[in-house]
Amino acid sequence: MKMLINVPETVVPDALRGFAAVHTDLTVDVERRVIVRRGAPYDGQVGLVSGGGSGHEPLHGGFVGRGMLTAACPGEVFTSPVPDQMVRAAAAVDSGAGVLFIVKNYTGDVLNFDMAAELAEDEGVQVAKVLVNDDVAVTDSLYTAGRRGTGATLFVEKLAGAAADEGAPLDRVAAIAHQVNEVSRSFGVALSACSTPSKGGPTFDLPEGELELGVGIHGEPGRERRAMMTSGEIADVAVDAVVEDLRPDAPVLLLVNGMGATPLLELYGFAAEVHRVLAARKVAVARTLVGNYVTSLDMAGASVTICQADEELLRLWDAPVSTPALRWGC
Amino acid sequence: MKMLINVPETVVPDALRGFAAVHTDLTVDVERRVIVRRGAPYDGQVGLVSGGGSGHEPLHGGFVGRGMLTAACPGEVFTSPVPDQMVRAAAAVDSGAGVLFIVKNYTGDVLNFDMAAELAEDEGVQVAKVLVNDDVAVTDSLYTAGRRGTGATLFVEKLAGAAADEGAPLDRVAAIAHQVNEVSRSFGVALSACSTPSKGGPTFDLPEGELELGVGIHGEPGRERRAMMTSGEIADVAVDAVVEDLRPDAPVLLLVNGMGATPLLELYGFAAEVHRVLAARKVAVARTLVGNYVTSLDMAGASVTICQADEELLRLWDAPVSTPALRWGC
Incomplete structure (x- = not known):
């Protein structure tokens, strides 16, 4: 590696x-x-x-x-x-x-x-x-x-x-x-393992043609491995997992997060599918962030996080922020 | 893939x-x-x-x-x-x-x-x-x-x-x-090939243990292939290439750009090496941007771009910008 x-x-x-x-x-x-x-x-x-x-x-x-x-x-x-x-x-x-x-x-x-x-x-x-x-x-x-x-x-x-x-x-x-x-609730999916510098190679084995549903951000095992799925099918699983657990009754903040190696082109396509599934589940999306924010080195994959936002949380979300990775309003 | x-x-x-x-x-x-x-x-x-x-x-x-x-x-x-x-x-x-x-x-x-x-x-x-x-x-x-x-x-x-x-x-x-x-001058390095959706796999062959110096953003061939180098050695080659060609006589704007799959942790380490080489070449850095901005799908690697900035360009750089990927001052 x-x-x-x-x-x-x-x-x-x-x-x-x-x-x-x-x-x-x-x-x-x-x-x-x-x-x-x-x-x-x-x-x-x-x-x-x-x-x-x-x-x-x-x-x-x-x-x-x-x-x-x-x-x-x-x-x-x-x-x-x-x-x-x-x-x-x-x-x-x-x-x-x-x-x-x-x-x-x-x-x-x-x-x-x-x-x-x-x-x-x-x-x-x-x-x-x-x-x-x-x-x-x-x-x-x-x-x-x-x-x-x-x-x-x-x-x-x-x-x-x-x-x-x-x-x-x-x-x-x-x-x-x-x-x-x-x-807030999250669910992650790995398409490939990540490689740590000390190991110099993949930290776990994920065979070609399979993905890991529910993976952790260090590559910890998730719920199950399945044959490779489409972006839409992955969105179905990930969104169902977070919505079933949270059962939101107000609009959500949505993070469509890349694990590191998945191209932004793919993440935006995945974001479209996540929006589709949320709409079908009658969950309104107040704000969406797409990008690599909570990564796992060079892992390919993505995670979905929703955060149910009342008026106050929405106001705090829109408030000025000025950091290397997140910046608006100032 | x-x-x-x-x-x-x-x-x-x-x-x-x-x-x-x-x-x-x-x-x-x-x-x-x-x-x-x-x-x-x-x-x-x-x-x-x-x-x-x-x-x-x-x-x-x-x-x-x-x-x-x-x-x-x-x-x-x-x-x-x-x-x-x-x-x-x-x-x-x-x-x-x-x-x-x-x-x-x-x-x-x-x-x-x-x-x-x-x-x-x-x-x-x-x-x-x-x-x-x-x-x-x-x-x-x-x-x-x-x-x-x-x-x-x-x-x-x-x-x-x-x-x-x-x-x-x-x-x-x-x-x-x-x-x-x-x-402005740029120089890119690939540690892995990128994979296009239509091909479904790597668009070129880059053997384990080798990198491509001077790669293009579609994986086009560069100057040469070499046995894998350290971050510091890569910075030496990339910075020398752009500085030799431009010979800047004023501070530069610097972009340390990820090709897509290289972790931000590695990019920041590479940025440190780029700064080291520029300082040794007596090139002052006015501003630096580190991240994935001009990518090649899931290619691992990075590129270095310098832009010699007079007072006017520096002022325009600092001017407000509000886009999905670049935002400050507004």
């Missing part, structure tokens, strides 16, 4: 050096692996900190900036960051208004963010946490007890970030984050 | 249906394959029309909107759009101030845009054209007499689009477009 890298051991710091060179409006501590919005802490504003294994870019570093995350902690590829990163991030972004940790539900992340929260509180930082567990495909999986956290992370970070940007207090920002997770 | 599609024959219209469903601020004629900025024509503003084969997304449809293209004409995958699309687009965006055709240098595109220009002028639309030919890898290639048009297209569309947005007349908008092309 050919990769555009130097050596597997330096993939994450190499990427952080690039991130620092390109995004000069962010503060990137390459050695300690913390990305912070320049100017933080912001007086009276709750700080939002997230992080997780690398390989899901632009998540999370690409979402640091006004109206979204205040800091991100990248771990090694598909490996949780360590508590020290999170504690540093919390200290860097706390204005006294407290910090919200946004944690995807993987055992390593959960343990490390828990430990970091204790350490940060020992240092006088008030910490709230939200656990993102939106993936309806399976309960309990490789790396995870309960449901995995995937695409809804983007919605949690954007909507809670908008509330923080408006000066909402910690309990309100945390309540919005919890609400967003409660009303 | 597994693809997220229905059938190969409907890949482009399927994608356009998705594009129409998602980008409700654009007018998408799925049947006639023309994407137009809503509200066009804009009084007194020059219209910018581009187009080309599909498979390079977000180019060009993703660049329609305020401060960039007024319309785009997508062809079949890796196939020029037809003159009828361009004539319709020109008629839709002409406010009386004229229209600029932005044409990548591939024989089919050149012939069809030439014919469309004649037809549009017969209908009373004043048309200027700019030919983008920034790829320094080879002269004459599959599909192309002279140099191929690649990453500089983004710079031409953004900078000429900003001038049009400010109300510059056609001769000025065209002059900026020509200037941008003159001071």
Whole structure:
């Protein structure tokens, strides 16, 4: 497997050096692996900190900036960051208004963010946490007890970030984050495995002519393997899975997310099919985002995330955001 | 080769249906394959029309909107759009101030845009054209007499689009477009071949352990094949190629572009190496864009484009833009 890298051991710091060179409006501590919005802490504003294994870019570093995350902690590829990163991030972004940790539900992340929260509180930082567990495909999986956290992370970070940007207090920002997770559901599909730099090849075996329904963002097993399906058939399965589980009674925010290697041309065609199935299920779509936002390195495939949006969430979605990967209104 | 599609024959219209469903601020004629900025024509503003084969997304449809293209004409995958699309687009965006055709240098595109220009002028639309030919890898290639048009297209569309947005007349908008092309250079590298829907598999053969230096955006042959290189070694070759050819004496705009399947994690690491080589060559970087902007379906690899920017081009780069794929300042 050919990769555009130097050596597997330096993939994450190499990427952080690039991130620092390109995004000069962010503060990137390459050695300690913390990305912070320049100017933080912001007086009276709750700080939002997230992080997780690398390989899901632009998540999370690409979402640091006004109206979204205040800091991100990248771990090694598909490996949780360590508590020290999170504690540093919390200290860097706390204005006294407290910090919200946004944690995807993987055992390593959960343990490390828990430990970091204790350490940060020992240092006088008030910490709230939200656990993102939106993936309806399976309960309990490789790396995870309960449901995995995937695409809804983007919605949690954007909507809670908008509330923080408006000066909402910690309990309100945390309540919005919890609400967003409660009303969000995801389902992913893999057409090919992903390859990690350390392994140098595919992390699992997906035979030619088959796909994996309900795959995780590290290539964890999903619900089942089937013979290759059309875009329309895949949309039927993915949308049914999220709609059956959530049963939305209001318009949704929709993320049609690429896993990494699927061309945008295909993603837009898939988005058309997802819209078709949602319309047939009488689910109105308020906003749609199409692109590679929560990826699995070079995996081919896509995921669908819906988030039921009341007036307030819709307003927060439309609020200004200025990050490397998501930007509007400012 | 597994693809997220229905059938190969409907890949482009399927994608356009998705594009129409998602980008409700654009007018998408799925049947006639023309994407137009809503509200066009804009009084007194020059219209910018581009187009080309599909498979390079977000180019060009993703660049329609305020401060960039007024319309785009997508062809079949890796196939020029037809003159009828361009004539319709020109008629839709002409406010009386004229229209600029932005044409990548591939024989089919050149012939069809030439014919469309004649037809549009017969209908009373004043048309200027700019030919983008920034790829320094080879002269004459599959599909192309002279140099191929690649990453500089983004710079031409953004900078000429900003001038049009400010109300510059056609001769000025065209002059900026020509200037941008003159001071831009690109060089691309493939780590894997791309697969077209019609072929259903790789369009060329790139053995394991080898890369193609100077590849074209349709997988056309480049300068040479070599045993796999590190990210740093690739940056040395790519940056040397563009700097030797342009010999910039002012800061540059830099595009570190993914071909489609290369993870963003790798692209940022590559961006760090590109910055390193440019610094060693005493070339200052004014702005950098990293991401998948001018792609080759699911090809793994990257390209480097530099554009020497005087004060005026820098100002136009920073001017507001609001399109699906590029957005800031508004």
